[in-house]
Amino acid sequence: MKTRRDISQEIENTLSSIDGVQRAEPGDFFFTRLQARMQRSGAADAWERFIAIVTRPSIAIAGVLLILAVNGIMFIQLKPSTERTEQAMLQQDLEDEYQLGITTTFYDFDKPE
Amino acid sequence: MTDIIAQLKQGSEAAFSQLVAQWQGMVYNTALGILQNTADAEDVAQEVFMQVHESIGTFKGEAQISTWLYRITVTKCLDHLRKKNRKKRWGKMYSLFGQQNELIIDPPDFHHPGVALANKERADLLFKAIARLPDSQKAAFVLHKLEGLSSKEIAGVMDASISAVEGLLHRAKQNLRLQLEDYYHSEE
Numbered sequence: 092m093k094t095r096r097d098i099s100q101e102i103e104n105t106l107s108s109i110d111g112v113q114r115a116e117p118g119d120f121f122f123t124r125l126q127a128r129m130q131r132s133g134a135a136d137a138w139e140r141f142i143a144i145v146t147r148p149s150i151a152i153a154g155v156l157l158i159l160a161v162n163g164i165m166f167i168q169l170k171p172s173t174e175r176t177e178q179a180m181l182q183q184d185l186e187d188e189y190q191l192g193i194t195t196t197f198y199d200f201d202k203p204e
Numbered sequence: 205m206t207d208i209i210a211q212l213k214q215g216s217e218a219a220f221s222q223l224v225a226q227w228q229g230m231v232y233n234t235a236l237g238i239l240q241n242t243a244d245a246e247d248v249a250q251e252v253f254m255q256v257h258e259s260i261g262t263f264k265g266e267a268q269i270s271t272w273l274y275r276i277t278v279t280k281c282l283d284h285l286r287k288k289n290r291k292k293r294w295g296k297m298y299s300l301f302g303q304q305n306e307l308i309i310d311p312p313d314f315h316h317p318g319v320a321l322a323n324k325e326r327a328d329l330l331f332k333a334i335a336r337l338p339d340s341q342k343a344a345f346v347l348h349k350l351e352g353l354s355s356k357e358i359a360g361v362m363d364a365s366i367s368a369v370e371g372l373l374h375r376a377k378q379n380l381r382l383q384l385e386d387y388y389h390s391e392e
Binding site: 098101102104105106108109110112113114115116117118121122124125128129132 | 221224225228232246250253257316317318319320326331350377380381384385388
């Protein structure tokens with residue numbers, strides 16, 4: 092059975108077991124392998140950079156906000172105006188009077204979905 | 205050395221080759237100490253030099269080139285370990301649902317090629333304990349023991365104060381002592 096002192100000695104010996112250890116070196120032709128990898132990664136780089144830029148939180152959030160803003164503007168602009176409703180009513184009156192077969196009525200603009 | 209940096213900034217391949225030849229051992233040895241896997245260490249060492257090649261323009265020369273290289277190496281190694289641990293966690297999760305995934309298995313034992321034969325068994329045991337240390341303690345201990353860096357040099361690499369590094373080294377040794385104590389007690 093090991094005494095407390097033996098165990099402390101073992102621990103100290105183990106802790107100093109890598110003191111003055113020789114430096115490990117990579118295998119031969121490390122630079123050749125490095126160059127080959129750099130050439131391989133060069134081709135994929137452009138696409139990866141594009142993905143990296145697009146997926147940045149600031150760019151992604153700005154993109155979503157832009158889409159929402161464009162949607163909002165389009166929604167406001169395409170909302171039927173009173174002018175358009177009046178125009179449709181005139182068309183309908185003309186259609187009623189001359190039986191021209193115009194199918195768009197001002198109800199199409201005013202009726203709820 | 206400033207000549208090499210100046211030539212590198214001008215895109216000289218010969219200067220890059222010279223830089224790799226000069227520092228590859230230091231970068232690889234540090235990576236090997238932290239990752240404890242030869243393939244991963246080679247992979248990270250290549251990534252370090254690729255980053256150096258890409259970002260040499262941003263190197264202002266305020267720090268020594270060795271400090272800059274150590275910093276990139278430690279950062280890349282810790283990122284690599286985090287990615288590996290994340291993959292392991294997902295692997296376990298997927299295995300619960302029966303999905304097929306590549307097996308991520310750590311090699312059973314790591315042997316540092318520079319350790320003398322007489323110390324091999326003890327060194328293997330120590331490396332196993334180092335692998336269980338928290339990341340920052342592991343990096344500081346490896347730089348101190350394997351690369352022989354002083355607390356001041358480690359502070360430069362890890363962008364921390366000297367007292368913080370001394371604290372890290374002290375806690376690392378304490379944790380290692382506890383692990384080794386458990387091991388030697390269980391051996392009885």
